[in-house]
Amino acid sequence: MIEKLVLMSEMLQAQLRYPSSEASATETFADTLAEDFKDLKEYITKALSGVTANTWQINCSAISAGINRICTILYSLYASAIRSGDSPVRKAQIRFCKKLSSQIEELIWIIGVLAPGMISKNNAAPLSTYLPARLRIRSKSKALSELIPLLDEHCRPIIEIIQSAINNLLKPGKPVSFRLLEYLEELLEVLQGVKEDYPGTTINYRLHIKLITYNFNYPRYVAYCNGKLEEKFGSDSIIEKITNLSWYEMELRRIIPVPGKALFEAPMQSAQYSLQLYVTEEIKYLQLINALPSGSNVDKIRLKLSVAETSLLFLGMSELDLIEDKNFNHLTLQISRFFSTIQAESVSKESVRSNAYRYKPETIVSLIKKLLELINWLRSK
Known part of the structure; x- marks a missing residue:
């Protein structure tokens, strides 16, 4: 089993180093993949050579990361081939991806037998598993x-x-x-x-x-x-x-x-x-x-901002953790209760939420202009 694992890494590396007619359509990816397989073979050899437990763990992590990187490249290559139309090159790329992915899948299975848990479940699945x-x-x-x-x-x-x-x-x-x-x-x-x-x-x-x-x-x-x-x-x-x-x-x-x-x-x-x-x-x-006592009134803070500008400003502060309240729905209630704008003395929470998530480009421009005025004022101090 161990010999087969090392042999497979060598074969996969050689297949990319000396591309077949199918692999020739993948020149953009071949060099990167060949280097990845070269590194992968090295880590597999080291991991199985009777080294210390610490070195074993390091090489296992490197093997998992290497296989994940190779699978990710093959996803990109496959997607590129699918988008390129019905041509001989496209068909060659698809065959190449599927064949190589099947071999990667077998490699992962062997590693799983030799070292259960080495390949993380968060790793990208080979195309032969994914499709x-x-x-x-x-x-x-x-x-x-x-x-x-x-x-x-x-x-x-x-x-x-x-x-x-x-x-x-x-x-x-x-x-x-x-x-x-x-x-x-x-x-x-x-x-x-x-x-x-x-x-x-x-x-x-x-x-x-x-x-x-x-x-x-x-x-x-x-x-x-x-x-x-x-x-x-x-x-x-x-x-x-x-x-x-x-x-x-x-x-x-x-x-x-x-x-x-x-x-x-x-x-x-x-x-x-x-x-x-x-x-x-x-x-x-x-x-x-x-x-609150019945009929109590709240003295609202009047902002010289529109409802849309106010909504976007508070959404930004919430997203950037400048406000500790992580519940924006709750925050909209507080805004409608304690603030008024140049457009309205009473602002509904529905209006605040709607304007926060459906803002217009001109709202961004006008808010940036007002924030720049604040920045310039701070710089003058």
Whole structure:
């Protein structure tokens, strides 16, 4: 097994050093790949030569990084070939990528037998693993459309959000890790289970539970859920909102996520945490408002900025951590309560949020001009 591992690294290196007619179409990549394979063979030889445990670990890390780099290059080459039209060169590039990827896949398998865990699940999967997995994932993703007639009007768009996330993550030329392929296949399999009826639950409820349990922390999903929650309770009284949101918060806390599962790993927050944070901050704010004496007025700070400029300014400060409040929905509530603008004495939180995320180029220009005035004033001090 060890001899085969070293021999394979030599053969792969030689194949690139002396390109065949198929490989000749890859001259741009061949030199880089040949050097990578040369380094890979060296690290494999060192790792298997009875060196110290510390040196073994160093070489194992180098082997994993080297294979990841080679797989990433082959993703780029394959995507380039797909985009280049139906030509002999294109076909040669595709054959070359597939053949080389199959050999890389076998190399990874041998390394896995000799040293389990050496190849990280976050490494890019070889094309020979990725391409059939992508077909399966896309097929299962399309099958989710069968759920749309069974869902209510609020949950139907979530299917499109899931499908959009998958399409974005599986774009040609974008390396995909073993971990992500495994996660997507498992998630889609689990989502098919929402059709199974459980007493006391609806298919809409089961869809959310499975997405949160499997930590589908796609930003669009979290934003959509928060928006729908606000829409659902928007016309309620403050007390009713607090009661309903408290129930929702309790339901979120009861969910037990599957360990180690996530669409995006750290530092991206989990879907459960992000949804819970929004609800918790909304409850705190509503409790604060409810505690104010009836008819109390707040003296607002008047800004010589438009609503759009104000929204963009606070969004920027939030993104750059100049404001500790990480919940922008909560921040919009505070802005609407304590600030007025040259356009309006009363600014709704909906207007603040809408202008923050749908700003126009002229808003950026005008805000930059005003910020430059502030910078020049600071420089004069």
